[in-house]
Amino acid sequence: MTAKIIACDLDETLIPPSLEIGGRAIEAIRAATAAGHKFVLATGRGYVTVQGTLADVGLLQRPGEFVISYNGAILSENDGNRVRFFKGLEHEQAEALFHRALGYDVCTHVYTEDTVWVRNLNEREAAYMRGRQDWEEFDDTSLDFLKGQRIAKILFENEDEAYRLRMERDFADLSGGCSVSYSSERYIEFNRKGIDKGFGLVELARELGVDRADTIAIGDNFNDLSMIEAAGTGCGVANVNPGVVPSCDYVCQDKWDEGVAEVLERFVLA
Secondary structure, three states: OOOOEEEEOOEOOOEOOOOOOOHHHHHHHHHHHHOOOEEEEEOOOOHHHHHHHHHHOOOOOOOOOEEEEHHHOEEEEOHHHEEEEEOOEOHHHHHHHHHHHOOOOOEEEEEEOOOEEEEOOOHHHHHHHOOOOOOEEOOOOOOHHHOOOOEEEEEEEOOOHHHHHHHHHHOHHHHOOEEEEEEOOOEEEEEEOOOOHHHHHHHHHHHHOOOHHHEEEEEOOHHHHHHHHHOOEEEEOOOOOOOOHHHOOEEOOOOHHHHHHHHHHHHHHO
16 A cells, blocks of 8 residues: 545535534544545535635645545645646536526525635525635626636535425436536535546546555545545445445444544544
8 A cells, every 4th residue: 555545525524513623533634644644625615615624634735635626626735725637617518507597496606716606695505604615696697707717616505305306307408518416415516527526536546646445535425425436445424315325335433523533543543
């Protein structure tokens, strides 16, 4: 084994509902990285929004350490937040998805490299986002104002699972060129075709010369499924969505950050 990569989801995995990562997880992460393993945040959020978490676990501005963000659309190195690759949506793809969603009861997020643009924000969604990421609201009925900017992904928020599933069916003619995933029991997400957290993990392993068998992925929901399946050892924290469980090699006894600590203690630090 050359080095092990541990790719870990953030919201509802490493970061619990309290938004405070416990000492057990922080200690385990710091011990793993001190031993030469790579602990990689793999998130649907942007890398700009995870700097506080990187500081908490001792990886802020660390050279040779990485973040997989926007569900695999961006791989960045922590030192200087240097973007190693960007695999976003074409503007026309994002525009078509955005325009179709105008007829639906959703809050829309459009992710550029450094900004989350939000339309039709409701108070429950604002409450969920506070403490996780900042955003800019807009009222436009097109994405013309973002022409010339790179769009990483687009997602739509509605807490009704049946409604989100219906949207996937209704958007099938547009989503053939996209990867579709679900997260946080509130989002349906659209990335460029073939781009997901599994892609980001495989690309990072290839770049570092790490055999896929020497990788671990930890997650809780369907946007983590691709990396759980791609990793040598795919793990779900105790609060993992039941639909993801069949793809897990290991399901934790503990939830959230405690589950992350459990994985590290069992598979890395032992």
